Every structure is written in structure tokens, then in C-alpha cells.
Amino acid sequence: MAGLLIAVAALLLAVYLYLKRSCRYWRRVANIDGPQPRWVLGNISQQITGRKHFGEIFAEVYRSYPQASWVGVYELFNKPAVLVRDLELVKEILVSSFQHFNKNSFEVDASIDPLASMNPFVNVGDQWKEKRSQIVPVLTATRVRTTFPIIKNVA
Template sequence: MFLFLLLAIVAILFYFVKRNFSYWKRLGVPGPKPLILVGNIGNNLIGRTHASEIFAEIYRKYESFGFVGVYRAMTPCLLVRDPELIKNVLVKDFKYFSDNDVFADKEIDPLIGRNPFILKGEEWKKTRMQLSPNFSSGKVRFI
């Protein structure tokens, strides 16, 4: 009985992991095949290479595509390559992409902790309102 229950749990876990790793394939997004549990960043997790090197290699390998589906461990992530798509993400659709999973404690590192690329939610909005006037087209041309 215990063995049957254990096999059932393993089978269910395998199904959900396999389903998670087929996310980009089901959507028709190109990308490298992930490894179970580590995705595309296995060498980063064991300390062989930096994540930026892994993503740069994927970026170069899929140069004919505007975007690439990758997996950071079990999390599906989209690597955007097309300049027009990047502009849409950073300007028009930024409200959908404003929060990220980078965290820095403001008490430990006040400079990085208050960086607008790391801030989230209401704190990000306040900082953006303070900084935006400094980057108007007239002031940027002046520089």
C-alpha cells in the first residue's frame, strides 16, 4: 500500500514538472530544451558559469527569433530580442512588467536597494515620478 502511494505521488509530481517544462512549447515559443528541476541554468546552479553567460549564449543561438522561452530553474521566463518588442515592454506595456524578482535590502545596501530597477509597486511609482522630469526629451538633448 505504501509503495503504491509513493509511486502515485512520484507520478503526479513528474506530471506537473513535465507539464511546467512544456509551457513554452505549448505556446509555440522557441527555446532550448530544459533539464528537469534546473531548467536552462543548471551550470549556474552548480557554479560553473554565470547566468549572464548562459542567457548570452541562448541569445546568440536564437538570433533569428524575436523572443525565446527559457526556464530559470522551474520558472518560465521570456528572453526578448526584438528591439520593437523591447520598446513595447519598456514603454507601452511597462505596467505589466514593472515588478521583478530582484531583491536588495535597503538597510544593508541603500544604494542598490533604492535603485528604480529593483523597486516594486507604490515605491517604484513614487521614484519614477521624481526621476521622470529629469529625462524629458529637452533635458536629454541638452546633455
């Protein structure tokens, strides 16, 4: 019985130390700014509890670090993620280096939400490449420039 108790205590201590260490990932690896995560829930605790939408949480993080090119954030179980703020870095990721950035954490089942599943930012692998190749021709500089005033008026 004592051995089992010691084993459980050791396991709990190991989990605690792992989660505590993972909360410091961005500081430890590259001294990157970012919000302090909750112990297990990362930076999305308010989404999990239903107090805020995912978009609101990341909009607040985005606004909180105006000088940063990118911000280190944490998903559930303190999985590190990046919020990119710099336009040139976004272009690099979405245009030049897209083959390295085609895996993300937000997967949507097309049978549940067919409209959201069309978004290239929620697809992975070959499906991501296919959706990206469909949307990139629509987002040329000329088309965005001519469409922006219309979207701004409607919004």
C-alpha cells in the first residue's frame, strides 16, 4: 500500500513539474513575450469555461503586444503555439514557406460544419494545400484593394 502511495505521489509530482515547465516554454527557449498561461488550460481557459470566444481571446492577446512580431501563447495542456503579428512574417509563412506550416490544431469536420471546413486555416496536410490553392488566386493585391472599401462599408 505504501509503495502504491509513493508511486502515485511520484506520478503526480512528475505531471506537476512537466506542466509547470511547459508554462515557461517561450521564456526558456527564446525569451518571447506572451500572456501567462493557466496551469492546465493554457491561454484558452475563458473559451473552455464559455466566458469568451476563441477570437476574442486572441484579439486581446494581439492588442496586448503591439511591438512584438510574434507572441508565444499556449493551447490546452500548455501546448506552445504562436500568434504572428508581423505582416512580412505572415507573408513568409503563407506564401514562401507554406509547406512547413500546413499543420495546425484547429481541425473542423466537414460533415458537421461544411462552411468552416472550407477555411484553409482549419485544414491539415493535402486538404490544406488544396484549399490554399483555391483561395490564393482570389486574394491578389488588386482584388483585395478593390474589395476592401466594399467590405469596410458593409462592416
